[in-house]
Amino acid sequence: MVLVLCLGNDLLHDDGVGWAVADALEGRVPPGVVVRRSALSGFYLLDELVNWTHVLVVDAVQTGAHPPGTVLSFPFEALGSDAGPSPHAVGLPTVVALGRQSGVPLPEWIHIVAIEVDDMESFIEGLTPAVRAAVPRAVDVIRSLLTAAPALAPALA
């Protein structure tokens, strides 16, 4: 089984892109793939990841280095691992690192599909046009990964 974990908050403008991708994935994933939505953050993501072996995380990202709507696809290991200054701001790399070290059964394979966003601090429902246009591209990237990533073959067998 493979989990596609779509993170987001559909009340905060482009932060809802993860959930928009989840909507677009409905009925379009191979057997053995489960799509879930979550609005959690920090250490609470541990609860979402525990006991899965293969997880594809879909989320918004704002690096400022790419135009809004750019779809980024990279292994989990490419994320930085510096801890934030507040436990509220603990990120996925820290959560996974500390969870693994403390013996929590966490995925052996995590891949990230992130969509560069424009605005995710305003309470507005719906996505900006560039980010909305990126949803089908993100879906294509995810579907390619699910069918072609060698690491996923055993999990979907």
Place this chain on the structure above:
Amino acid sequence: MTQRITIDPITRLEGHGKIEIFLDDQGEVANAYLQIPELRGFERFCLGRAAEEMPRITQRICGVCPSAHHMASARALDALYHVDPPPAAHKLRELFYNLFTFEDHTLHFYFLGGPDFIVGPSAPAAERNVVGVIAKVGLEIGGKVIEARKKARHFMAEMAGKAIHPVFGLPGGVSKPMSQELVDQIREAAPGLVAFAQFSLQAFGDIVLKNQAYVDTILAGHYAHRTNYMGTVDPDGRVNFYRGQLRVIDPTGKQLCQFEPKDYLTYIAEHVEPWSYIKFPFLKQPGWKGFVDGADSGLYRVAPLARLNVADGMATPKAQEHYEQFFATLGGKPVHSTLATHWARLIEALQAAETVERLANDPEILDRTVRRLPDQPPTEGVGIVEAPRGTLIHHYATDPNGILTMVNLMVATVHNSAPIQMSIERAARGVIHGGKVDDGLLNQVEMAFRAYDPCFGCATHSLPGEMPLTAVIRNARGEVVREVRRAPRLSPLA
């Protein structure tokens, strides 16, 4: 001429906290400012919507404590619609909320706040984490934490539809009654939750309290602020997370006031500074006296330490024993050391577990009458709960059709905003001398944050999720002479 240092998030410029430190000609800290941007447009987003939507909307404000917002919102709707839920509904909400408090406090202690203590505040950052905790407490603790929290979250999900975003609290009650099967499961599990909280306090006692150096650290003036405190108490003056009156004490422990949630604006006002989006709450009596602690300060703090300080005791017997030990060890009431919050949190986790056990064994929890339908037009309502990080206030007003015309939320981080501001300035003054900024600056500032576990626009959680910070040190001419940067490393799709 002052020199200006900015610690600024680089990837989400308006999404997180920003610290600016101004140095004088001698390179000493003249001022330090913390800016916490508001989530933009929340009130406008809510206005014009049906008030019943608020428990669903407000829980999305925070990816860490949705259950607290959900419950504060449900309490506000009770008041808005002038309807008091039946006894079983209150008990079900209280059971749910204590499960939440237990799981949040234990997670915070082991993974977030505890490492500073269990491993030691001066340990290298690389060891100051849950792995260091495991090394001290024992290999099995990671599994124990996960198992205890898993049970609590399972029960929450069964009661509320979802543990993460509950669909449970309604004006006048809850969405479904308790089943015999579920209450049997909770009864069976509850002693294990109590035992886990006791184990955690035992570990804290063995590792921290038997080490005089750690106790000295807790009591050190560097981490103390002599402020007023606010928290919710039940009719017997004991700590309550779900409902009660708000009590405020002064820095000597004398009670200043105690009031119903609906009257909070009679006692609390908000100060505005030109450099900050966030407002700084203060007590109208004695009034705003600036960012100062001590006898005349108008500032107050919330959170576990504040709750223990204001209450006459804990509501459950085992927690009460630890409450007495807490104040006996730390020199009586009130305790001003911010770091004592970690100990207070564990005592509260024990009360939450004991409360779960008590309510699961209360026959009324199975009563099928769990909602009283409103029969009056809505007007205005205030709902207050004690979130894990402190008092949470939801205040709504509507037209006669229940359409929102006013929304005001005060979260724990807002109540604590001025004391956090003081803590940061104190940390900066401790680190920066003679114009030299030590490498420890970032970590010292982080320690000041960490004690409060503040929430800076935590509703968004884009990857990687860390709070990116850059410390920019500028010389007197405004030139950047040094930069310490944290940034996510990402590469685009090839």
